[in-house]
Amino acid sequence: MDSSYLVQAIAQCETAVENRENTPEKWQEAFTDLGNLLQGMGQFDRAIIWHSLALESEASLGEVYCQLGELHLLEKNWSAALSCFENAREYLPNSAKVYSSLAQINGQLQNKEAEMNAWYRATEINPNLVNNTGYYKLAKALEENGKITEAIACYQRATEGKTGLANAFYDLGEIYQRQGKLDEAQRIYEKILEIEPTEARAQYKLGNIYLQRRSFEQAIDYFRQTIRNAPDFPWAYRDLVKTFLILGKWDEAISTCYAILNLVDEYPWVYSHLGNALREKGNLAEAAVNFQKTCAYRGWQQCVENEYFFTLDIFSHRIEIWTNYLQSLIGKERANALEVGFYQGMSACWLLDNILTGATAKLTCVDQNYAPKLKENITKTGSESKVSFLTGNSHELLAACTPNSFDLINLQDRCKLIDHSEKNTSLGWKLLKSGGIMIFNYYGWHNPGNVQQNPKIGIDRFLESVRGQWEELYQSPQALQLIIRKL
Template identity: 55%
Template sequence: MNLNYLTQAIANCEAILHQQEFQAETWQQSCRDLGNLLQGLGRFDQAIVWHSLALESKPSLVEAYTHIGQLYVRESQWESAINCLKQALKYQPNSVQLYSTLAQIYNQLEEPEAEMECWYQATQINPNLVNAGGYHKLAKAFYHRNKLDEAINCYQRAIEQSEASETRQSNFEPHYELAEIWLEQRKINQAVSCYQQILDQDPNQSRAHHKLGTIYLRQQQFEEAITEFRQTIQIEPEFPGGYRDLVKTLIQFQKWDEAIATCHAIINLVEEYPWVYVQLGNALREKGRISDAIASFQKACVLKGWQECRRKDYSFTQDNFSYRISLWQSCLQSLANQADIQALEIGSHQGMSTCWLLDRILTHSSAKLTCIDSSFDRYFENNLDKTQARSKVTLMKGEIQQLLATLIPNTYDVVNLQDRCKLTTQIEQDAAYIWQLLKVEGIAIFNDYGWINPTNPSQNPKLGIDRFLESIKNQWEIVSHAPQIYQLIIQKKYE
């Protein structure tokens, strides 16, 4: 019974504060009633507060709303407590205590967004309210909610707090995460500064060296990139990313001999990664060591699970496909060894994807493959013979779109578009032809999705593909999107 009276007494005090004309006698009587109720409940500390307020003819609104809010908190009347504390904030907007109390209430209500905002406002008033770990936690929360300005501010505070502590060398995560935000915003100098701050404190941070190296590589500062990647490997000899990017940089810088030596070092000292053999093959080819390059590309394919590449002795002097094998295997496995499967390939190059399709998917005797290209490489012809499945293949040579126009609609279960021409308009037109040729439930594979030619903006396959897909919205669904290998695979759902 007393608790019901208490709830009503709290509400009465709050109502008086909202009246346009404040009545001191009514306020004082309500405070006395509330104090007596609290005293009767044995809550003497709170009773003293309200008996004191009863002596005031006109109380501080901040103090009154704060105390009422605290009573509501004690009674778990969260929304009423929030309203009172927000009223108090109108009169005292720089109160750390009010924001902290609100944050704790939102924590009870499991409203992390509101809790986070209150803690942030409290730290803006008193930067020393939380330690580096607290700022780091706030920063991550803001980042995941895409509130980047607040996230950056909290990361910077976390870094400042961390650098002022004795344990600073064990907590570089705020530096790394802030650097990633700067990179997302294309603020390269700020990102570099973050990594440099790390290395100023600990020169043996291999991750920071590697990150700097990738930035320099992107900026085509090859010598600086090579230096950073070498530092990465020296500090952490088994870090594959350092080796991979070092080799990539050496090849872009056309340091073929050093690239070859580095690839062999990786193979002997670390592991036989497929990408090592691809890069080794690229360097060997540029040195004119064609047979060694072919052997290296074969090894990359074997490591990706395509053993037939070596067993049938396919000859490829370039590898534009092995890194897609795992994705294709998972997306096309349901078609493997199925009767009457029809596949279409636009742009066959040296036939790496062609041979894989014949070896792994189009294995039924009734399966068929049509290859269209403006011209067929001599390596393509030789490799096709080695598949022992040439009878399944129809070759069409000439102007690609003219040839596509001669094919029968709704015929193909899978279409692989890798046209040599990368012009946006051409690819958009290719996509339109493909759509007509594809069966319902058929799969379309778009290569070079996301690749652009920085020196020729008109070569942007993704733009052309997206334009077409927008025109047939809701008629398809994504099977896989792998930006790292410039691949989009979709399935046709409706005509």
């Protein structure tokens, strides 16, 4: 039978139920006609439903709209089906069937957020509607859309029973860690180990939690368990070395670094940690060689070629970040950069080698005093003529600089007090050109023993006063970096 007759019959039914003043005889007749048509098409189950609806003295509009929606689905008329089930929702607000149908239709229409919300509501009404895998997929979608409370509920469902999904456990634990709910995260990872006692990833996560709590011996124990069960798990080695460095166990840190190089692979952070431990042991030349290797592995080969001598590395892990966001300044003539806080000049040397390569580019360096190796490293760049050194009180020196004159300002002052950081930001803002880039280091670092040592508070306080005049380019709690552009 031609489906055009079905479309016409559906339209007649919709007209009948839309006009609420119609007498029962009107919609009963439309329902009977549709039932007869479906019977003639061999759709006996559907025909029975419509004949049953025709016998009722009062239309059950929720059911009517559901059945009309189902018929539109047969015709793959997604928009019409969506309209019907949205109408049905008004009359059946607690129907899992209605919400699951809305989810499937929105999926066909690529309305991803509406699909996600409908599935979540359907599972609230009927928790058994989907299995663990379904809950996991829904949880991922909710998390990606910032609906963390709902995501947690779905991850919890995905971890239930004997078929609980391992990835759901880990994703749930990650959320708890980000929220600072370490007890909840710990229980998640311990539950994994109850199921699989040698699960290295869970052991590593527990080691991380104990490290966050500064329970160092427990952290070391879990990192070592991880390495025993997964000898090629690099991050367990990394955090084991980090823990040894915090505890001042230099020999253990050094031996672990060499074990990584012998057993696992070469990673930039291995050389950085090894350099830190060697420095503390007084082996400055060896430390400098390892910091050169760190930089070379991160793409800065000139660090080895020019034999820069650094015994401190607070910069190399930011090379990739800076490379991405400073592209517009590479080779730019008359590019003008400012650094506050100079140390041994690692970031300055990198800027001269990779960014401030234009013949007329300039770099101004401001600090209270300079490390002995600073000018020697700058000379090795071959670009010392581009560099101006200003020594003394940073606030006084910055106040004397020309306003709106710098394309790039890097703030990494040793003083991390709130008020000092706010003043640095204020002075730097006046010096930055429109379109210029400002980099804040130590953003997110704080001293647990001194609440005044929290640069982020001071930086945020000033930036709030000029809201709308800048845009965030990058922020990373791990790298302790905030990069903005002045509008």
